Amino acid sequence: MDEVDTRDRTLLALTDMRDDGLILDRPSMTVSVAVYRSKPVVRIRVxxxxxxxxxxxxxxxxRPGPTTRKANRDDERVLTERRRAADGPYDSRPAAGSGLRDLDLELFRSAYLPAAVGPEVLEENGRPVEQQLASLRLATPDGTATAMGLIVAGYDPTAFLPGAYVQFVRYQGSDLDAPIADEQELRHNVMAVADRLETVLRGHLHTRIVEAGGFREEQRPDYPLEALRELCMNAIMHRNYETSYAPVRVAWFDDRIEVTNPGGPYGQVRSDNFERVNDYRNPSLAAAMKSLGYVNRFGRGIGRVRAALARNGNPPAGYLIDDSSWSVTLRSAQ
Incomplete structure (x- = not known):
């Protein structure tokens, strides 16, 4: 075995590999001198x-098996998801700087708690509110609100989650240059957003008279409210709250509605299988919204949208999916 240079200058040169900007994120690395088979060696621990x-x-x-190769997109996604799995889902992590003062505790007691645990359990549950919030992942045991807690029962979720709101725009035309007839930002918790959004959507729906057979006529809207509600609430549930400050956007044109949320396919969902496979970027939020009756957690949302559009005479929805966003377009019934 040749003699290895173990002088401080050599050790420093090896240590500088960590800081030369080629390795990102910078690794935690120690360089030291050790003895192997009675010979001095340089030991690098990463x-x-x-x-x-x-x-x-x-x-x-x-390095799959004995080979080393450049990672493709799926390889990188798997590595990223492993990191997130080690940290736990983002929706159950504490929001730095927040506290119970940022949660509407009366709304939690009167609306969310009965829906989440059931009236029978609630009647027997004498635990203090701090323990109830922690057990349902709306807060940590030390009293810090979680992302899910702020979204479900926060006074203003955007104070800590800047993108946690819905932007609604009604255009008088068919493109983004058209005059704006109505524009609203719904910066509330999910229960208040659901109530407000339903009012806004109903206010812009128009109905038409169609023949129902047997000399009967019936009124049908240009878009089925069921489909709009399903798409909007699913966008709130599945969006990326962690790394995007963009809102869920509802753009209503004369001939179509576009619902867009930041957050591309997650987990086992891909752009070519999203109609039959489901996964949850925000599992605690998904469970909460299911308890409140806003979504169905068993992967039936797209099927329900398809059925509602067909019953109402609308064309099938169009989907545009990339790595960072998900957009659904509904066309007006003819």
Missing amino acids: EASSTAPVRFDGIVWV
Whole structure:
């Protein structure tokens, strides 16, 4: 075995590899001198990264089996999801700087708690509110509100989650240059947003008279409210609250409605299987919204939208999905 240079200058040069900007995020690394088979060696210990994927000179490398290769998009997504799994879902993490003062405790007691645990359990439950909030993941045991707590029962979720609101715009035309007839930002918790959004949507719906057979006529809206509600609430449930400050957007044109949310396919969902496969970026929020009756958690939302559009005489919905967003377009019934 050749003699290894173990001088301080060499150790410093090896340590500088961590800080030369080629490895991102910078690794936790120690360089020291050790003895192997009675010979001095340089020992480099690199801790496993908690912020995978790690890039070297802008490239992620993976080692499946005995080979090493550049990571493809699916490889990077798996690495990212493993990191998030270690941290736990974002919706159950504490929101730094928040507290129980930021939660509407009366709304929690009167509306969410009975829906989440049932009246029978509630009647027997004598625990203090702090424990009830923690057990339902709306807050941590030390009294910090979680992201889910702010979304479900916060006074103003956007104080800590800047993108946690719905933007509604009604255009008088068919493109973004058309005059705006109505514009609203719904910066409330999900229960208040649901109530307000239903009022806004109903206010812009128009009905038409159609023949129902047997000399009967009936009124039908240009869009089925059931489909609009399903798409909007699912957008709130599935959106990316962690790394995007964009809102859920509802753009209503003369000939269509576009519902867009920040957050592309998650987990096992892909752009080619989303109609039959479901997964949950925000599992605690999904459970909460199901308890409140706003969504169905068993992957039937797209089917319900399809059925509602067909019954009302609307064309099928169009979907535009990429890595960072999800957009659904509804066309007016003819």
